Amino acid sequence: MLFSKKPITAKMQKAFFKHAPRFWERRGPISLLLWPLSCLYGLGLRARQLISDLELGQKKGLPVPIIIVGNIRVGGTGKTPIVIALATQLARLGWKPGIISRGYGAQSLSSPMQVTRESDPAMVGDEPVLIAKKTDGQFPMWVFPKRKAAIEALLKQFPATNVIISDDGLQHAGLKRWPAREGGRDIELVVRDARGEGNRFLLPAGPLREPSTRDRDATLMIGMSANNASRHNLNDEYFMGRRAFNLSARLGQPYQLIHSAHTNSLPEIAQASLQHHVLAVAAIGNPQRFFDDLQKEGIALKGIALADHATYTALFFENLAAQYILITEKDAVKCAGIQDERIWVVPQNLALPEAFIEWVTSILHRPDPQGYTL
Structure with missing residues (x-):
């Protein structure tokens, strides 16, 4: 079973599910039984949107464009690697991103x-710590539940910043935006992995924070083969009339947690997995994708899926009977101080399509709807 602990709100997590239940993937008796609650949740979403729309004229926008990389499904879909790749690519083109x-x-x-x-x-x-480490601290980054306040603090400290990338925030009504589809400069991106939207019900009958029909500027598909992505584009009503990009991700060279200069190759680990006990542990939104990617490299392993954002202790690893323990970079930032030579970190490298970058920069160069100049 896959676990997900990233909720739309803390109250939602406590009131409903700490882990993603199986019935979220297909409609059945349990999801249908809970469907009336999903309808109430949907009414709450529409009421909140109406309140936000009525107050639109009272909110002051921000003097820089915002790119929101989010998801509508509860739990992670791979947003953070996209944020890292997007900030890096924009910086190469002369932009000065903040996150x-x-x-x-x-x-x-x-x-x-x-x-x-x-x-x-x-x-x-x-x-956030993973982003700072992966980018070597190249970009200013601030955290706070009220994202507008985070942006204001960032811009005060780093006034040269001319584009903000928000890791999540599609459901954050306090962040005023002018989406690209309306002619402004801001961009809303929905990240979608191979799980799709499950049974397409809203919480709690399904995994969605918002309807799959929500407005968006583009969908970024990650963890899908080209053939699978093409099939979704042709047959899935989710994509009808909507811009979508398929992102290519691959595993990088593993390195030892306690000594990052000590590396090993995936083929070498695959060979060792035939003779030794290899475990993969992941506390991310979709652990199965990590396990599948390793198995595609020929690594025979057993996967242990933990709740997203779960913490680690040295005792946890000591109790694992394995000669190789493979973890993600997101897990590694929470393992500082754990001295276990069996733990190897497997990075993920993500490539953004050239067409996607060209489209993003074309939006960023549009005139500002409030007349700000960068």
């Missing part, structure tokens, strides 16, 4: 906080 995040899994913050490579994941969240 914001809510900081899931972090302690409650009373004010916006800057994230660095040395930040404590328990304080600011595991994904």
Whole structure:
């Protein structure tokens, strides 16, 4: 069973599910029984949107364009690698990105906080620390549940920033945006993995925070083969009349947790897996994708799926009977201080299509609807 602990709200998690139930994937007796609650949840979403629309003229926008990389399905779909790749590519083109995040899994913050490579994941969240480490601290990054306040704090400290990338935030009504489909400069991206939208019911009968028909500027598909992505484009009503890009992800060269300069190749680990006990552990939104990617490399393993953002202890690993333990980079940021030579970190490298980058930059160069100049 796959586990997901990233909720739309903390109350939703406590009231309904801490782990993604199987009935979220297909419609059946349980999901149909819960469907009336999903209808009430949907009414709440529409009421919130109406309130937001009525207050639209009272909200002050921000002087920089915002790119929101989010998802409508509860749990992770692979947003963070996209944020890293997008910021890196925009910087190569001369932009000066800043990054914001809510900081899931972090302690409650009373004010916006800057994230660095040395930040404590328990304080600011595991994904923000991963972004800071993967980008070598190249981009200013701030976390806070109120994303507008995070942006304002970032811009005050780094006024040269001319584009903001938000890791999640599609459901954050307090962040005023002018989506590209309406002629503004801001961009809303929905990340979708091979699981799709499951049974397409809203919480709690299904896995969706919002209807699959929500407005969006583009869908980014990750973890799908080209043939699978093409089939979805042709036959899935989710994509009808909507822009979509298929992203290519691959596993990088594993390195030892306690000594990152010590690397090993995937073929070598695959060969060792035929003779030794190999485990893969993942506390991410979709652990099965990590396990599947390893198995595609010929690595025979057993996978242990933990709740997204779960923490690790040395004792946890000591109790695992394995000669190789493979983890993700997101897991690695929470394993500082764990001295276990069996643990190997497997990075993921993501390539963004050239057509996608060209489209994004074409939006960023549009005139600002409020007349700001960068």
